[in-house]
Amino acid sequence: MRRFLSQPLLITATTYMGIWYPVTLYSQTKSIFLLGLATTLYNLSNAIGSYFWGDLLDKTERRFEYGILLPVSLAISALLLGGKLEESLLGYTITGFASALNSPLYSLLLLENYSFEEIPKMNSRLSQLTLLGNAVGSISAIAVSSFLFPLLVCVASIPLTVMSLRGAHGKINIDKPSRLRSIRELTGALTSFTAFNFGAEIFFTTFVPFNYLMGNPGSYIYVSYFVLYLLDEGIYYVAGKWSPGREAFLMHLSIMGRAMLVLGISLILKLGIRSSEATIPLFVTFGSFYPLFGTSFFSFMFRNLKRNRGSIIGVFNAVEDVANIGGSATVSFLGSDLNLDYLVAFYSFALSAVTLYSFITRRLSSPSSN
Numbered sequence: 001m002r003r004f005l006s007q008p009l010l011i012t013a014t015t016y017m018g019i020w021y022p023v024t025l026y027s028q029t030k031s032i033f034l035l036g037l038a039t040t041l042y043n044l045s046n047a048i049g050s051y052f053w054g055d056l057l058d059k060t061e062r063r064f065e066y067g068i069l070l071p072v073s074l075a076i077s078a079l080l081l082g083g084k085l086e087e088s089l090l091g092y093t094i095t096g097f098a099s100a101l102n103s104p105l106y107s108l109l110l111l112e113n114y115s116f117e118e119i120p121k122m123n124s125r126l127s128q129l130t131l132l133g134n135a136v137g138s139i140s141a142i143a144v145s146s147f148l149f150p151l152l153v154c155v156a157s158i159p160l161t162v163m164s165l166r167g168a169h170g171k172i173n174i175d176k177p178s179r180l181r182s183i184r185e186l187t188g189a190l191t192s193f194t195a196f197n198f199g200a201e202i203f204f205t206t207f208v209p210f211n212y213l214m215g216n217p218g219s220y221i222y223v224s225y226f227v228l229y230l231l232d233e234g235i236y237y238v239a240g241k242w243s244p245g246r247e248a249f250l251m252h253l254s255i256m257g258r259a260m261l262v263l264g265i266s267l268i269l270k271l272g273i274r275s276s277e278a279t280i281p282l283f284v285t286f287g288s289f290y291p292l293f294g295t296s297f298f299s300f301m302f303r304n305l306k307r308n309r310g311s312i313i314g315v316f317n318a319v320e321d322v323a324n325i326g327g328s329a330t331v332s333f334l335g336s337d338l339n340l341d342y343l344v345a346f347y348s349f350a351l352s353a354v355t356l357y358s359f360i361t362r363r364l365s366s367p368s369s370n
Helices: 007-028 034-058 064-081 085-099 102-113 119-143 148-165 174-186 188-214 221-241 245-269 276-287 290-300 307-333 338-365
Strands: none
Touching: 007 034, 007 064, 007 085, 007 102, 007 119, 007 148, 007 188, 007 221, 034 064, 034 102, 034 188, 034 307, 064 085, 064 102, 064 119, 064 148, 102 119, 102 307, 119 221, 119 307, 174 188, 188 221, 188 245, 188 276, 188 290, 188 307, 221 276, 221 290, 245 276, 245 290, 245 338, 276 290, 307 338
């Protein structure tokens, strides 16, 4: 548990920048194009960083040094967010690249410091610490609107990181032939994961203009994230207990639940309904499906994976970010037609469900699964 002490502060800063900058940019420019451009740049750099950091961590035993690099890089990106438009876009891009180090680094710390039996429990604890940071970061955006907040949080996390990661060492996990084989075997899962995150990114990107369209102030967006993160604390705990043996059911429940929600929003827009009270419940319901999906998905995919863990985690993170790039770029390309955005998201979730079913069927019927 000591290894994860700095996680809440790191996630607080990352969450704040991830939510505050797009909302501030849109409120100042009212440009869906710039909003889509910013999120595309963020996701592109995050995708590159996800594979880069995962591959690099598998090739080295160093954990402490990269742990220090994370808050320092985030502090630099926060400083740039306070500049002019070009500087702030660069800062947001660097935020995406730097924050991509968090997932493979702390996932490897989890896998390398705990036994197989302890991992589900400690993964739940890590998720709860992460959600604590998410909640604080989102609610802080209501009270504070300045790049100085994430900058100070990042600086404060550096000594805590030094204390928590002192003496941390990993092991070299790289094995290129087995890595390529593992990636090929996971092609179906990667396809489903891509479609799932493509649809999700469309929803989260369009939620900003959707919120304003429903007649709500920008503070509703921050409150929505805050409520979601609080709720997710409990859902992650429940998901850890429910998922063993029920992974396939929970994954499909989550996918189809999100599909029905975006289809419902499309219908709301088509009928011209304007309900300010509906935005927060819709957002929270949509987001709360992820703990069920994520816990079940990664438990099922990584169950028998012994080597190249950092690289494979990096591949999944990179695929997620590529899907996010596609989702945010789609919103930017389609412009103000939110109804069409949500229809595209619906078909993306449908594709995710079909490809996941095909992958699970093949895996369960293969000789190695018996």
